[in-house]
Amino acid sequence: MISTLMVRSLSRGKLSVFLFHKVPRQCDPLVPADVDLMRFEHLLDHMCSQFEVLPLEDAVDCLHTDRLPPCAACITFDDGYPDWLIGAAPALRKRNLHATFFITSGQFAGVPLWHERILAAVRRLPGPVFDLGFPFLPAQSLAGLDDRRRQVQRLEHELKYLTLHRREQILLQLEAAAGVQAADVPVMSEAQLRDLHSQGFGIGAHTILHPILDYCSPEEVEREIGGVREHLQGIVGGQVNGFAYPNGRPYADFSRLHVDAVKRAGYRYAVTTHWGVADAATSPFQIPRFTPWAERDWHMTYQLVRNLMTAPVQVPEVAA
Numbered sequence: 001m002i003s004t005l006m007v008r009s010l011s012r013g014k015l016s017v018f019l020f021h022k023v024p025r026q027c028d029p030l031v032p033a034d035v036d037l038m039r040f041e042h043l044l045d046h047m048c049s050q051f052e053v054l055p056l057e058d059a060v061d062c063l064h065t066d067r068l069p070p071c072a073a074c075i076t077f078d079d080g081y082p083d084w085l086i087g088a089a090p091a092l093r094k095r096n097l098h099a100t101f102f103i104t105s106g107q108f109a110g111v112p113l114w115h116e117r118i119l120a121a122v123r124r125l126p127g128p129v130f131d132l133g134f135p136f137l138p139a140q141s142l143a144g145l146d147d148r149r150r151q152v153q154r155l156e157h158e159l160k161y162l163t164l165h166r167r168e169q170i171l172l173q174l175e176a177a178a179g180v181q182a183a184d185v186p187v188m189s190e191a192q193l194r195d196l197h198s199q200g201f202g203i204g205a206h207t208i209l210h211p212i213l214d215y216c217s218p219e220e221v222e223r224e225i226g227g228v229r230e231h232l233q234g235i236v237g238g239q240v241n242g243f244a245y246p247n248g249r250p251y252a253d254f255s256r257l258h259v260d261a262v263k264r265a266g267y268r269y270a271v272t273t274h275w276g277v278a279d280a281a282t283s284p285f286q287i288p289r290f291t292p293w294a295e296r297d298w299h300m301t302y303q304l305v306r307n308l309m310t311a312p313v314q315v316p317e318v319a320a
């Protein structure tokens with residue numbers, strides 16, 4: 001097939017890394033755009049037909065020693081969701097596919113993921129109008145499902161680029177207005193993380209509280225990058241060698257300072273969310289990733305090919 005030949009020829013010496021997040025069995029009505037399990041399995045089957053999937057840590061080593069197999073690809077997940085144990089992980093195992101899960105560790109210490117807190121709060125906010133009294137969040141309707149979906153999007157957009165302190169203040173007010181406690185928000189448990197690890201999947205770090213690193217103080221950067229590694233290693237009882245930058249866009253979400261902090265913390269590689277593929281010249285500390293989302297096979301092949309032709313953007317690094 002011509003598309004397979006195209007992928008084969010374009011991917012010589014190139015590494016495609018795919019990124020997923022939550023994979024629910026059924027999409028939450030408030031987040032209908034999530035990739036549900038059925039679509040995820042379809043994406044996996046399509047990927048398997050085009051690529052050879054290998055563990056990310058091995059692939060990064062191969063990339064820089066010129067031993068990358070043809071059509072090499074890796075599968076990764078970010079954040080940490082309990083649904084993975086009953087959906088994504090069994091789907092991967094059924095196909096004998098490796099994946100690496102980059103985990104936000106605050107959820108093991110009683111702080112659920114910030115966007116999951118928004119979701120839980122918006123679900124319960126009393127209507128018919130949402131008004132926390134912030135000038136940047138003018139009052140809006142909560143009358144219908146579409147209104148609540150819009151509130152989720154608006155809050156994620158407005159709270160993403162804030163300091164950790166400011167974001168927490170607003171989340172607490174939001175939760176108070178909705179009557180939501182931390183215990184009402186779904187989190188992954190330490191036992192579930194150990195379960196993933198013991199199934200042979202890779203475990204990487206994705207900070208403690210999922211801040212935008214460029215909005216963190218130097219102390220917060222050290223904690224969010226170095227502290228999370230120690231925390232996760234303590235839970236799984238093994239090495240955690242990979243890091244995923246939160247939100248992950250070079251320049252917008254992290255800079256050279258954070259790449260340096262990742263190196264200082266002892267990680268061996270790190271991944272971004274900039275589209276594109278890595279080759280031997282790509283820094284192992286800024287491996288690009290891509291999320292395919294197409295529903296039809298021809299469209300997905302088109303997305304994969306376009307990604308194979310995209311050069312990653314990287315922030316400059318200090319020479320070792």
Ligand SMILES: [Zn+2]
Nearest residue numbers: 078079246247
């Ligand atoms: Zn994330």
